[in-house]
Amino acid sequence: MIYVPLKHLKPGMILARDVTCGSCFFSLLVAGQKLSSSIIAKLAKNNIQGVYIQSQFCGDLEVTEVVDxxxxxxxxxxxxxxxxxxxxxxxxxxxxxxxxxxxxxxxxxxxxxxxxxxxxxxxxxxxxxxxxxxxxxxxxxxxxxxxxxxxxxxxxxxxxxxxxxxxxxxxxxxxxxxxxxxxxxxxxxxxxxxxxxxxxxxxxxxxxxxxxxxxxxxxxxxxxxxxxxxxxxxxxxxxxxxxxxxxxxxxxxxxxxxxxxxxxxxxxxxxxxxxxxxxxxxxxxxxxxLKTVAIYPVGTVVELSNGFIAVVIQNSAQNILRPKIRLLLPQEHTGEEIDLADTNNEYLNVTIKGVADDEMAFPEILFV
Ligand SMILES: [Fe+2]
The missing domain is CATH 1.10.3210.10 (Hypothetical protein af1432)
Structure with a gap:
């Protein structure tokens, strides 16, 4: 699953996690729901800024919560x-x-x-x-x-x-x-x-x-x-x-x-x-x-300082700035997994520049 900001949601995408709303944590939408234009409008109306979406490319990613x-x-x-x-x-x-x-x-x-x-x-x-x-x-x-x-x-x-x-x-x-x-x-x-x-x-x-x-x-x-x-x-x-x-x-x-x-x-x-x-x-x-919150939660799409785009696949409390990532773009590197915390790799001087937001184009590869 990957986290997709509201602006990048499109009809046909499938929810990977329930969307809960309100202090009762009741489900506004349940996992498996296919998004339509009206559902996306409903999310916007409820001020939901983004949701977790199923992606074949990241189908193995599990996001677990500290508190159920x-x-x-x-x-x-x-x-x-x-x-x-x-x-x-x-x-x-x-x-x-x-x-x-x-x-x-x-x-x-x-x-x-x-x-x-x-x-x-x-x-x-x-x-x-x-x-x-x-x-x-x-x-x-x-x-x-x-x-x-x-x-x-x-x-x-x-x-x-x-x-x-x-x-x-x-x-x-x-x-x-x-x-x-x-x-x-x-x-x-x-x-x-x-x-x-x-x-x-x-x-x-x-x-x-x-x-x-x-x-x-x-x-x-x-x-x-x-x-x-x-x-x-x-x-x-x-x-x-x-x-x-x-x-x-x-x-x-x-x-x-x-x-x-x-x-x-x-x-x-x-x-x-x-x-x-x-x-x-x-x-x-x-x-x-700083060891209690993931700066880049699993499933977040990030841009690296070398211009590459990747998705976060694993975090460690020991080094929250440098999680394990899976490269999305450029295409010749798609699928490569890099542990940014590993000091023995060629990505030692590469940092995470930012998380994908409304302005950044979302890689289509995530949704095919
Ligand atoms: Fe206060």
Whole structure:
């Protein structure tokens, strides 16, 4: 299968993966469906930026997810319950906290049981349900960073809870500010920036939520150089969970589609974040983060610095910049497989220039 951006979809192409939509992860379209003009129009209407398509040339490629759709759905359901409880009661019930802890615990066990802890898929996120899906992905990324840091299971669960609840204080911010399309006034911005404090005030009486989790929620908008909020903390003075949640939060926000902009590609988001090492992010943790997401997910069509076109066939957490690829063009090299991480090959000085996007012509060979 290969990932094809919306602009390059044509009637007759066959879906290789279900297209899920919304926070319930229900299938909008199922694998095996032949695309028609009206289906492509439906995808565009649902703001789907691209889908996985069957290709004889890449029929052997399997894209596996770190977290199965069913478990994602459970996480979202529990999170919605927790949000409802938070919104409608002054104090959070013990049963809600237990339910969310158990769910995150299941998530940690699930991720630990997987051989490859690398997000290797272009996940389609629906911006109408952004709050829940974003929180879930931040939770997953926090756990993955924790695994790279070799933290014990209890820490992974705490990190996951911190990621899942990091933005819950936004429920205490007026909706007209949250949903405002135009630029916020200084006063409105201050109210928005109060969401970490608000969450901690509300969650502090719950003794089942550890102080480390509360500190993480409070400091997820702090920046390593001291220019963040709410306290302007610097460097390692920012609590560990806050520094980790900041990485997960920024990456997922950039790679999610919003009503006002398209989603960034994984490679663009990572390039931006690498430029923020030691200003926004803790460099050591950033290095761990870089082992949790594939810059070029399997099935992505890429252009190389020598002008060749290839498809990514395998990633390794050890060297996410240089995956294994299968050449598509030029024709005399079609089908050759190159491990860019292998230092003993003639492609040593060849780099990946970029991923195929709306502007790049898609090689016809993929669809014959
Ligand atoms: Fe936030």
């Amino acid at each position: 759709s069913e478990l994602k759905q459970t996480v979202i359901t529990e999170l919605k319950h927790f949000y409802n409880d938070y919104a409608s009661h002054a104090t959070i019930s013990l049963s809600s906290i237990k339910a969310i802890s158990n769910t995150v615990n299941d998530l940690v066990n699930h991720i630990l049981s997987k051989e490859e802890c690398l997000i290797n898929i272009v996940d389609i996120k629906d911006y109408d349900t952004y709050t829940y899906t974003h929180s879930m992905y931040v939770c997953i990324l926090c756990i993955l960073i924790g695994i790279q840091q070799c933290y014990p299971k209890s820490t992974l669960t705490e990190l996951g809870i911190c990621g899942l609840l990091h933005d819950i204080g936004k429920l205490d911010v007026p909706l007209e500010i949250i949903n405002k399309k135009s630029v916020l006034t200084n006063e409105e911005f201050k109210v928005m920036q109060s969401h970490p404090d608000k969450a901690v005030v509300r969650l502090s009486p719950c003794h089942q939520i550890s102080s480390a989790v509360l500190k993480g929620i409070l400091t997820h908008h702090e920046k390593y150089n001291g220019t963040g909020y709410p306290q302007g903390l610097m460097g390692k003075n920012i609590p560990l969970y806050g520094r980790i949640t900041a990485l997960a939060d920024v990456y997922d926000a950039l790679t999610s589609q919003r009503s006002y902009r398209k989603a960034w590609s994984s490679s663009d988001a990572i390039e931006y974040m690498m430029g923020c090492a030691d200003t926004h992010f803790d460099f050591e943790l950033l290095q761990s983060f």
